[in-house]
Amino acid sequence: MLGGLYKKTTYLNEYRKTEKNLVVVDSGDLLNEHTQIKESFIATAKLKGELITKIQKNIGIDAINVGELELALGLDYIKDIEKKYDVPFVSANIVNDKKELVFKPYVIKNIDNIKVGIIGIMGTTPDVVKPFEEIVGSTLSVLDPIETVTAKVAELRDKVDFVIVLTHQHMGRNWIIARKINGVDVIVGGHHKQKLETPYEANNTYIVQAGEKGQHQGMLVIEKAADGTKTVTNKLVSMSDKIADDPKVKGMIDEYNMEVNKLYTSGPIVKDEAVTLRSASCNDCHSDAYEIWQKTDHAKAFQTLINKDRQFNPDCLVCHTTRFEEAGGFTMKAQEKELRNVQCESCHGDKTEHLNDPSVVSQAKPGVETCLRCHTEHRCPDFEKEYQKEWEQIKH
Ligand code: HEC
Ligand code: HEC
Ligand code: HEC
Numbered sequence: 395m396l397g398g399l400y401k402k403t404t405y406l407n408e409y410r411k412t413e414k415n416l417v418v419v420d421s422g423d424l425l426n427e428h429t430q431i432k433e434s435f436i437a438t439a440k441l442k443g444e445l446i447t448k449i450q451k452n453i454g455i456d457a458i459n460v461g462e463l464e465l466a467l468g469l470d471y472i473k474d475i476e477k478k479y480d481v482p483f484v485s486a487n488i489v490n491d492k493k494e495l496v497f498k499p500y501v502i503k504n505i506d507n508i509k510v511g512i513i514g515i516m517g518t519t520p521d522v523v524k525p526f527e528e529i530v531g532s533t534l535s536v537l538d539p540i541e542t543v544t545a546k547v548a549e550l551r552d553k554v555d556f557v558i559v560l561t562h563q564h565m566g567r568n569w570i571i572a573r574k575i576n577g578v579d580v581i582v583g584g585h586h587k588q589k590l591e592t593p594y595e596a597n598n599t600y601i602v603q604a605g606e607k608g609q610h611q612g613m614l615v616i617e618k619a620a621d622g623t624k625t626v627t628n629k630l631v632s633m634s635d636k637i638a639d640d641p642k643v644k645g646m647i648d649e650y651n652m653e654v655n656k657l658y659t660s661g662p663i664v665k666d667e668a669v670t671l672r673s674a675s676c677n678d679c680h681s682d683a684y685e686i687w688q689k690t691d692h693a694k695a696f697q698t699l700i701n702k703d704r705q706f707n708p709d710c711l712v713c714h715t716t717r718f719e720e721a722g723g724f725t726m727k728a729q730e731k732e733l734r735n736v737q738c739e740s741c742h743g744d745k746t747e748h749l750n751d752p753s754v755v756s757q758a759k760p761g762v763e764t765c766l767r768c769h770t771e772h773r774c775p776d777f778e779k780e781y782q783k784e785w786e787q788i789k790h
């Protein structure tokens with residue numbers, strides 16, 4: 395996700411050089427990726443949420459709809475962030491236990507003399523309600539989206555030239571809003587991970603959605619004639635390596651990594667080169683295996699994350715370190731350097747006992763199921779079928 399933000403910044407900065415009337419919005423689930431955040435990840439997740447906010451502010455985002463994943467970091471957190479960075483969060487139907495709105499229902503932007511109203515909506519379809527309730531319990535609830543949009547569009551009608559609704563719900567409900575409510579120009583969908591190259595159209599409302607994880611930037615161009623008819627083009631721009639990384643964002647990410655580092659390392663900072671990996675303790679008696687292992691990709695799995703600026707991301711560390719968050723394994727909190735990479739004990743299990751008494755041997759011959767914990771079906775689809783070939787590459 396962070397990778398996409400480097401590119402998005404470059405792309406939009408470039409775009410703004412020629413096009414002044416750009417509105418940048420997000421339909422939610424922007425600041426965080428998980429419903430449940432483990433205790434040991436909370437501090438990092440909060441810093442990361444803040445980092446993403448800073449990058450979005452730097453991009454010049456006009457409105458961010460509040461998705462359930464924003465709330466997973468706590469309502470207080472999100473309200474603090476809103477204030478600290480003046481973030482344009484919108485939600486017209488998330489209310490507290492007194493039925494009061496928790497966020498601004500909409501923002502009005504004056505873009506090149508066109509007034510644009512942007513409304514935020516949380517959906518009520520089961521795919522959204524379930525995680526929402528898991529996260530907020532009974533502290534917050536959601537008002538009916540259709541009634542809310544109807545009311546807010548009526549409120550905005552005389553004040554703006556253009557109405558955008560950011561939604562967080564199943565695509566089918568976007569159709570209902572488009573069909574039932576007059577005066578909505580564009581619906582930008584979210585939560586549901588659909589990618590729409592050609593916008594849907596109903597009742598002169600255009601529905602767009604740009605997939606997930608910031609892999610694409612949706613660029614919708616609308617020209618509205620005096621009589622209300624619209625000319626519309628849309629493209630999904632892939633935030634691929636073809637677009638250069640933005641140096642300012644790189645600076646922000648470096649700063650974030652330093653802050654996370656401070657969070658996890660107390661005492662003197664040991665230089666990476668001076669760290670003895672846990673595997674070295676096996677070298678005395680299994681030097682053949684050790685030498686082979688050192689040449690495999692497993693031995694550089696952590697460097698791979700450093701190269702991508704992800705060395706503090708639990709989502710990556712889980713497979714690129716040794717025995718992540720298991721007893722005696724690599725933990726988020728301690729960031730033990732000696733347990734970086736996929737070392738012997740990733741496959742052979744905790745060898746503390748064996749080191750005291752070599753005759754105690756467990757997990758001598760790990761099977762393919764050990765590999766599949768990291769070489770998942772999703773990531774390495776043919777791994778099980780090709781097991782012999784894979785094993786040959788690391789055989790020791
Ligand atoms: C002091 C020497 C010594 C050290 C250090 C040592 N081992 Fe061993 N290891 C042995 C001996 C001896 C055996 C054979 C034990 C037996 O079969 O009774 C063995 C067996 C094994 C086996 C099973 C091999 C088989 O075919 O049964 C594995 C796996 C293993 N060690 C992994 C490790 C790992 C991983 C480390 C480092 C964390 C390590 N060993 C450190 C001496 C050592
Ligand atoms: C703890 C997670 C983990 C386990 C368990 C694991 N791997 Fe890996 N493996 C990785 C990671 C991460 C990489 C990529 C390292 C890099 O390039 O940074 C990798 C890379 C590889 C590669 C080279 C990359 C490629 O082209 O496919 C081979 C071969 C491989 N693993 C085989 C195995 C086998 C065989 C097993 C089981 C005996 C196994 N791995 C178990 C995490 C794991
Ligand atoms: C479920 C385990 C798992 C997770 C989670 C995981 N990786 Fe990996 N990663 C692997 C395995 C296995 C490989 C080697 C096989 C392959 O290349 O697909 C690998 C390979 C890679 C490679 C390619 C190495 C190369 O240069 O050939 C990169 C880059 C990488 N991972 C980065 C990441 C990042 C960044 C994250 C977090 C967003 C991450 N990984 C999360 C298991 C994982």
Ligand code: HEC
Nearest residue numbers: 673676680683684687692736737738741758759760761790
């Ligand atoms: C990616 C997983 C993985 C890693 C990392 C790994 N091993 Fe193994 N190792 C295996 C598998 C799988 C086997 C057994 C395969 C078989 O024979 O069925 C094995 C076998 C062994 C054996 C027995 C060899 C024999 O011929 O009897 C020893 C000893 C051993 N490993 C030590 C180590 C040491 C030491 C390290 C670290 C330097 C290490 N392994 C790293 C997966 C791994």
